[in-house]
Amino acid sequence: MARARWRSTTAAACATCAAALLLLCIGGFSRADAAGDSYSDLVTQAKPSHVHTEPLAVPSKTLMGPGPSTAHPRVLEAARLPLLGHLHGEFVKIMGEVQEQLRYAFQTQSRYVLAVSGTGHAAMEAAVANFVEPGDVVLVGVNGIWGERMSDLVERYMGVVVRMEKEGGKVFSGEDVERELTKEPKIKLVFLTHGESSTGTLQPLEGIGSICKKHGALFFLDTVCTLGCVPFNVDKHGVDITYSGSQKCLGAPPGASPLMVSSAAMDKLQSRKTKPFTYYFDINLLGEYWGFKDNPRWYHHTGMVSNVYALREALSILQDEGLGEAWARHREAAERLWDGLERMGLELFVEDVNERLPTVTTVKVPEGVDWKDVASHMMRKHKIEISGGLGPTAGKVWRIGIMGYNAAPQTVNRLLHALKEALDLYGGSFAKKEL
Amino acid sequence: MARARWRSTTAAACATCAAALLLLCIGGFSRADAAGDSYSDLVTQAKPSHVHTEPLAVPSKTLMGPGPSTAHPRVLEAARLPLLGHLHGEFVKIMGEVQEQLRYAFQTQSRYVLAVSGTGHAAMEAAVANFVEPGDVVLVGVNGIWGERMSDLVERYMGVVVRMEKEGGKVFSGEDVERELTKEPKIKLVFLTHGESSTGTLQPLEGIGSICKKHGALFFLDTVCTLGCVPFNVDKHGVDITYSGSQKCLGAPPGASPLMVSSAAMDKLQSRKTKPFTYYFDINLLGEYWGFKDNPRWYHHTGMVSNVYALREALSILQDEGLGEAWARHREAAERLWDGLERMGLELFVEDVNERLPTVTTVKVPEGVDWKDVASHMMRKHKIEISGGLGPTAGKVWRIGIMGYNAAPQTVNRLLHALKEALDLYGGSFAKKEL
Numbered sequence: 001m002a003r004a005r006w007r008s009t010t011a012a013a014c015a016t017c018a019a020a021l022l023l024l025c026i027g028g029f030s031r032a033d034a035a036g037d038s039y040s041d042l043v044t045q046a047k048p049s050h051v052h053t054e055p056l057a058v059p060s061k062t063l064m065g066p067g068p069s070t071a072h073p074r075v076l077e078a079a080r081l082p083l084l085g086h087l088h089g090e091f092v093k094i095m096g097e098v099q100e101q102l103r104y105a106f107q108t109q110s111r112y113v114l115a116v117s118g119t120g121h122a123a124m125e126a127a128v129a130n131f132v133e134p135g136d137v138v139l140v141g142v143n144g145i146w147g148e149r150m151s152d153l154v155e156r157y158m159g160v161v162v163r164m165e166k167e168g169g170k171v172f173s174g175e176d177v178e179r180e181l182t183k184e185p186k187i188k189l190v191f192l193t194h195g196e197s198s199t200g201t202l203q204p205l206e207g208i209g210s211i212c213k214k215h216g217a218l219f220f221l222d223t224v225c226t227l228g229c230v231p232f233n234v235d236k237h238g239v240d241i242t243y244s245g246s247q248k249c250l251g252a253p254p255g256a257s258p259l260m261v262s263s264a265a266m267d268k269l270q271s272r273k274t275k276p277f278t279y280y281f282d283i284n285l286l287g288e289y290w291g292f293k294d295n296p297r298w299y300h301h302t303g304m305v306s307n308v309y310a311l312r313e314a315l316s317i318l319q320d321e322g323l324g325e326a327w328a329r330h331r332e333a334a335e336r337l338w339d340g341l342e343r344m345g346l347e348l349f350v351e352d353v354n355e356r357l358p359t360v361t362t363v364k365v366p367e368g369v370d371w372k373d374v375a376s377h378m379m380r381k382h383k384i385e386i387s388g389g390l391g392p393t394a395g396k397v398w399r400i401g402i403m404g405y406n407a408a409p410q411t412v413n414r415l416l417h418a419l420k421e422a423l424d425l426y427g428g429s430f431a432k433k434e435l
Numbered sequence: 436m437a438r439a440r441w442r443s444t445t446a447a448a449c450a451t452c453a454a455a456l457l458l459l460c461i462g463g464f465s466r467a468d469a470a471g472d473s474y475s476d477l478v479t480q481a482k483p484s485h486v487h488t489e490p491l492a493v494p495s496k497t498l499m500g501p502g503p504s505t506a507h508p509r510v511l512e513a514a515r516l517p518l519l520g521h522l523h524g525e526f527v528k529i530m531g532e533v534q535e536q537l538r539y540a541f542q543t544q545s546r547y548v549l550a551v552s553g554t555g556h557a558a559m560e561a562a563v564a565n566f567v568e569p570g571d572v573v574l575v576g577v578n579g580i581w582g583e584r585m586s587d588l589v590e591r592y593m594g595v596v597v598r599m600e601k602e603g604g605k606v607f608s609g610e611d612v613e614r615e616l617t618k619e620p621k622i623k624l625v626f627l628t629h630g631e632s633s634t635g636t637l638q639p640l641e642g643i644g645s646i647c648k649k650h651g652a653l654f655f656l657d658t659v660c661t662l663g664c665v666p667f668n669v670d671k672h673g674v675d676i677t678y679s680g681s682q683k684c685l686g687a688p689p690g691a692s693p694l695m696v697s698s699a700a701m702d703k704l705q706s707r708k709t710k711p712f713t714y715y716f717d718i719n720l721l722g723e724y725w726g727f728k729d730n731p732r733w734y735h736h737t738g739m740v741s742n743v744y745a746l747r748e749a750l751s752i753l754q755d756e757g758l759g760e761a762w763a764r765h766r767e768a769a770e771r772l773w774d775g776l777e778r779m780g781l782e783l784f785v786e787d788v789n790e791r792l793p794t795v796t797t798v799k800v801p802e803g804v805d806w807k808d809v810a811s812h813m814m815r816k817h818k819i820e821i822s823g824g825l826g827p828t829a830g831k832v833w834r835i836g837i838m839g840y841n842a843a844p845q846t847v848n849r850l851l852h853a854l855k856e857a858l859d860l861y862g863g864s865f866a867k868k869e870l
Contacts, residue, residue: 039759042668045542048535052751055509056744058525060517068737071518074490079741080515082495083506083688085820090493100483107480117690118553118715121736125715149714156712233477245737253518253741255552255690277591277712279584280553280560299825301556302503302680306514306688307742309491316487324474385520390734 061379062406064415065387066197066225066360068247068254069403071310075252078313079306086303094312095290095303098256101315104323105227105250106242106260108234114290115256115311116281117304120224120245123257125153126281127220127241131265133272134158137186139217141172145198145391146222150191157277162187168199168392169362171355174207181215188268189218189241194232195225198390200350200362200399202230209238218265224248227258228318229330229359229403240265246307249330249359251404252314255307259283314404333407334358337400340416344423345430349397362389362397366430371398373426374419382418496814497841499850500822501632501660501795503682503689504838506745510687513748514741521738529747530725530738533691536750539758540662540685541677541695543669549725550691550746551716552739555659555680558692560588561716562655562676566700568707569593572621574652576607580633580826581657585626592712597622603634603827604797606790609642616650623703624653624676629667630660633825635785635797635834637665644673653700659683662693663753664765664794664838675700681742684765684794686839687749690742694718749839768842769793772835775851779858780865784832797824797832801865806833808861809854817853 063070084091095115102113116123128150132138136159140151143166151161164180166172172192181187190212194203205221212219218240226232227242229249234242240262247254261269261283269283276282280301287293289300318326338348338356341363349362365371371388375398378384389397402412424431498505519526530550537548551558563585567573571594575586578601586596599615601607607627616622625647629638640656647654653675661667662677664684669677675697682689696704696718704718711717715736722728724735753761773783773791776798784797800806806823810833813819824832837847859866 039666039762042666042671043542043757043759044668044671045539045544047754047757048532048539050532051754052532052747053755056513056516056529056748056751058516058519058529058744061519061523063518063520065520068518068520068740076515076517076741078491080511081491081493082511083498083503083682084493084496085498085500085503086689088496088820094491094493097483097485097487104480104483107478109480118557119737119739122553122715125713129712153714156710156714158712231474231477233479236477236479247518247737247740253739254521254737255739255742275591277564277593278560279588279591280557302554302682302689304554304688304690305503305682306511306745307690309493310741312487313491316491319482319486320488322478322482324478327474327477385523 062384064401064406065385066399066401069251069401070405071253072251072317072405075310075313079253079310081309083305086305087297092297098308098312101319102258104319106234108260110260110262112261112266112292114259114286115308116259119254120257123243123259126259127243128153128157129276129278129281130269130283131241132157132159136188137162138189138191139164139180139187141192143170144168144196146193146196169201169350171201171203174211177208178211181217187217189220191220193222195357195359197225197360199393200357200360201355202357205237213238225359228326231327234260246311249403250314252310256304256311330358330407333402333412336409336412337361337402344420359403361400362393364397368428369430374422377422377425378418384415384418496818496820498820499836499841500820501834501836504686504836505840506688507686507752507840510745510748514688514745516744518740521740522732527732533743533747536754537693539754541669543695545695545697547696547701547727549694549721550743551694553692554689555692558678558694561694562678563588563592564711564713564716565704565718566676567592567594571623572597573624573626574599574615574622576627578605579603579631581628581631604636604785606636606638609646612643613646616652622652624655626655628657630792630794632660632795634828635792635795636790637792640672648673660794663761666762669695681746684838685749687745691739691746765793765842768837768847771844771847772796772837779855794838796835797828799832803863804865809857812857812860813853819850819853
């Protein structure tokens with residue numbers, strides 16, 4: 001039946017097509033029939049139980065967990081623009097604009113910036129796969145899940161990890177880093193997490209880049225939770241390698257993840273004795289696609305067209321607002337949140353305000369309260385997401401994200417209101433104490 | 436100035452917020468001011484030359500190269516739906532639906548199907564990174580760029596490649612495969628490309644799966660250019676590992692790439708002596724996120740929310756149409772194209788019609804014609820993309836894609852008309868011959 005329907009469509013189209021092509025239409029049938037005979041043999045498995053004839057629909061939520069954050073409506077509009085080929089002139093121009101915008105967001109003059117075709121985790125892996133050669137010694141600051149993850153990644157890529165540990169909620173000092181570099185002169189990379197989303201700490205950066213440089217190590221920084229939201233200047237802070245995500249501070253869908261590499265790091269890459277294991281994330285090859293060498297663009301992999309559109313739009317919004325203004329907006333929204341939480345009698349997990357991440361706030365769950373009851377109520381009743389802890393904070397905290405589109409006073413007020421309501425309902429003795 | 440503007444916004448919001456929160460608003464200022472003092476020091480780099488205050492706009496093109504293909508409008512609508520969290524119940528349900536739909540598209544009962552967070556190349560790399568352990572011997576059929584790429588990948592992941600070569604435009608027989616497996620009993624994987632998009636061949640699959648099985652090797656197939664367009668049945672053809680892309684036959688944006696693994700392949704994975712180098716593509720961990728083990732979902736990486744929406748929509752369309760019907764539609768559109776090309780006096784690169792890929796047709800560029808002139812005219816005048824050759828066909832052919840949304844008689848007619856016009860203008864002696 002269905003095949004017959006296709007045939008009639010074909011015939012109908014013929015009637016309207018140019019006369020010169022009429023014969024083709026007729027000629028097309030016989031072979032298709034012959035080829036089609038075996039189709040039924042090859043469809044051995046029935047359609048899924050429910051055939052989705054209706055377009056996909058999803059609820060509209062306010063995403064204030066550690067990410068993804070609510071995407072800006074203008075960004076979502078960009079995500080549905082018609083596809084361009086990943087090597088078309090118009091798309092290559094968009095890629096160039098994204099790079100220029102990323103240099104502004106990172107505050108760097110390095111030409112080596114691009115968007116990795118994957119999530120922040122992909123960009124993290126791209127960095128390790130390229131800059132950690134088997135046997136390379138890497139100092140990894142572990143004060144939450146991201147240091148743990150980095151340790152795992154470095155070992156997978158056959159690097160040697162020197163762990164530098166702090167308990168969750170604490171950050172590293174320049175002295176901490178210098179001590180380790182002095183103890184182990186073979187260290188080639190120093191990894192820290194600017195915004196530790198599992199614990200809510202903000203790693204101070206002052207002086208660390210120059211300590212790394214003095215010891216001949218590259219400064220490797222995770223900015224997944226900070227790029228575009230938190231004061232940061234790649235060139236001033238002496239960062240050599242940093243990656244971020246699109247779905248946090250920038251408010252775009254996950255899938256095109258900023259990566260920045262300094263000239264010094266590119267030199268290390270050129271001196272590798274072996275190809276990276278990865279092809280997909282091979283930065284030398286990606287660089288040819290992203291124009292690192294003014295070379296003609298080259299097909300490496302199919303660029304993430306729609307995700308790059310969305311990233312470009314998110315970066316345009318950031319650029320239009322201004323970086324300093326965006327930082328201030330996030331800081332103000334975070335302080336509004338912190339004050340509101342403290343006024344409710346809640347305690348913040350990171351005590352020192354200077355070490356507190358404005359983009360993901362960790363709040364201690366009061367004794368006797370089940371974090372899930374509160375988060376579930378907020379989702380059920382208000383469609384607001386906050387999340388529980390992760391790694392060292394699992395079960396102990398809520399994590400509240402104030403990123404991108406949601407870093408606005410009205411949104412913070414809405415969240416505080418919903419949280420208060422949930423605590424009144426599910427706060428047990430804590431709620432009573434408040435009354 | 437800009438910071439002052441933010442302050443007024445904050446104040447304005449306060450006026451409308453709940454009275455109970457009023458004090459918070461006022462409390463929020465002082466700290467922000469203190470923290471903001473250093474912002475100007477950290478914005479050392481000016482905004483890009485052009486600030487994009489206008490939303491992104493792109494031209495609407497008909498993408499009939501080897502991919503991406505024009506996305507279905509309904510798919511693009513899905514891509515701009517509001518983001519859900521990647522572990523939200525609603526999103527996990529969508530993931531489950533995608534898996535069910537993928538089992539139908541692949542025609543498999545295997546539970547091990549998922550969408551890799553990246554392009555088809557990412558899924559290809561995921562397969563190699565997991566199923567090729569250092570030292571594993573892999574038979575790679577090389578009859579175009581994809582066999583070359585696979586050889587590179589296997590070697591990067593420290594596997595040992597046995598090359599089985601055919602010239603571009605030819606395919607492999609069961610005897611070819613059996614001969615190699617008999618010669619080298621250590622072969623653990625046999626890699627072939629179902630649709631060789633660089634040369635335009637369609638690899639026959641009959642019998643190859645059972646030959647692999649007999650010799651204790653896994654059958655590893657690239658279906659980037661065929662899944663959903665070309666008759667194919669994973670279980671009947673005895674395929675153990677196969678990956679595809681979203682931006683070709685399925686007509687979705689690049690970014691969520693189907694991957695299927697048989698139980699036998701999963702057994703090989705479980706018997707690995709070492710972790711894969713990759714974390715992002717580690718299928719054991721991805722399987723926990725995609726529910727391979729009925730386990731509670733676990734945060735591995737941020738799922739590609741919007742891309743999965745789009746893939747779900749594309750697969751819904753496929754499911755609604757029916758797989759056999761979609762195969763027939765592609766076959767009919769391809770035959771319409773082939774007939775049209777031959778009637779213009781053009782020669783197809785793949786002579787044997789049974790070995791010709793319906794989704795990417797390779798057409799010989801007549802002597803004296805510059806392929807670029809023709810392709811450029813079609814793009815300039817008609818916004819229709821066709822592309823040149825790649826690898827063994829570079830400079831020798833045009834590649835014309837008939838995939839997904841574009842596999843419709845009207846679209847093929849439009850392409851033939853535009854190509855005829857371009858050849859009349861830029862065909863030199865070929866055009867004159869035709870007259």
